[in-house]
Amino acid sequence: MSGGYIWFEGIPLPDTTVVPEVLREALESFVFKDEDVVIVTYPKSGTNWLIEILCLISSKGDPKWIQSVPIWDRSPWIENEYGYNLLKDKEGPLLITSHLPIQLIPKSLFSSKAKVIYLIRNPRDILVSGYFFYSISNFIKKPESLEQYFEWFIQGNVPYGSWFDHIHGWMSMKGKENFLILSYEELRRDTRSTVQKICQFLGKKLEPEELNSLLKNSSFKVMKENKMSNFTLLHAYHLLEENGSLMRKGISGDWKNYFTVAQAEAFDKIFQEKMADVPRELFPWE
Ligand SMILES: Nc1ncnc2c1ncn2[C@@H]1O[C@H](COP(=O)(O)O)[C@@H](OP(=O)(O)O)[C@H]1O
Ligand SMILES: CCc1ccc(OS(=O)(=O)O)cc1
Numbered sequence: 001m002s003g004g005y006i007w008f009e010g011i012p013l014p015d016t017t018v019v020p021e022v023l024r025e026a027l028e029s030f031v032f033k034d035e036d037v038v039i040v041t042y043p044k045s046g047t048n049w050l051i052e053i054l055c056l057i058s059s060k061g062d063p064k065w066i067q068s069v070p071i072w073d074r075s076p077w078i079e080n081e082y083g084y085n086l087l088k089d090k091e092g093p094l095l096i097t098s099h100l101p102i103q104l105i106p107k108s109l110f111s112s113k114a115k116v117i118y119l120i121r122n123p124r125d126i127l128v129s130g131y132f133f134y135s136i137s138n139f140i141k142k143p144e145s146l147e148q149y150f151e152w153f154i155q156g157n158v159p160y161g162s163w164f165d166h167i168h169g170w171m172s173m174k175g176k177e178n179f180l181i182l183s184y185e186e187l188r189r190d191t192r193s194t195v196q197k198i199c200q201f202l203g204k205k206l207e208p209e210e211l212n213s214l215l216k217n218s219s220f221k222v223m224k225e226n227k228m229s230n231f232t233l234l235h236a237y238h239l240l241e242e243n244g245s246l247m248r249k250g251i252s253g254d255w256k257n258y259f260t261v262a263q264a265e266a267f268d269k270i271f272q273e274k275m276a277d278v279p280r281e282l283f284p285w286e
Contacts, residue, residue, distance in 0.1 A: 038097075
């Protein structure tokens with residue numbers, strides 16, 4: 001286990017989960033079907049929370065599936081060797097996850113009607129979440145300090161490259177009827193309405209008790225205790241340090257507890273410069 005990167009078409013990808021030849025095959029031959037649902041996020045945006053919600057929509061709130069099957073088997077990452085090998089032989093409709101920037105996603109996505117949900121989060125919170133998660137993981141390059149990780153993040157020397165580029169790339173899909181943009185912040189502020197919005201996008205209907213069960217079983221508290229979702233299964237493979245979990249705090253604005261005044265000002269400046277061309281309403285935290 002090296003915890004380094006492979007540089008794939010200029011993007012740093014974790015070398016413990018991504019195998020270049022397998023990713024190349026996925027990019028050239030994977031065919032998305034109209035019935036598939038694809039979750040796309042930059043890492044640490046709340047990916048696994050959204051997966052849990054989509055699994056519970058699919059099971060109509062019944063928690064059996066999320067309590068018995070690891071989260072990475074329920075909605076495999078297409079760019080990972082493990083995930084691609086599951087997906088390529090699986091009967092559809094598929095639930096698929098990806099952190100890939102738009103230029104690396106298999107091209108068949110653009111000619112299919114597969115429904116894509118893109119989840120955005122305040123990059124300052126993503127930075128803090130990534131810093132803590134990669135510090136306890138043994139499969140991603142470990143930062144020595146938040147100061148160092150801050151620099152890596154700004155430069156895009158982190159898994160899946162620059163957050164700023166990721167957003168710009170995927171925003172070219174904005175307005176397409178099979179593309180839904182959500183934010184972690186709205187999901188936290190009003191989970192019920194946001195789940196209803198997802199159901200509407202997917203053409204699904206949940207009865208009130210099914211929705212209540214979904215909300216309970218995808219809550220931070222319940223996910224934290226679900227070993228199929230909280231990443232503690234990785235302990236057996238020494239991929240995550242003992243007691244380490246995906247579920248850290250699950251809040252918005254935690255960056256304020258870690259950024260220095262100078263870092264906050266520097267980040268604001270870079271954000272304004274790099275995101276000036278993106279409509280503000282996409283960033284509910286600004
Ligand atoms: N049910 C839930 N409610 C709120 N936040 C959740 C959640 N499940 C996961 N998260 C948060 O999502 C982040 C992980 O994102 P990803 O799944 O993309 O790796 C972590 O953020 P924090 O580290 O800020 O707590 C984690 O706590
Ligand atoms: C094993 C599934 C998994 C876990 C963590 C990952 O990290 S990140 O989301 O890319 O930062 C990826 C895949």
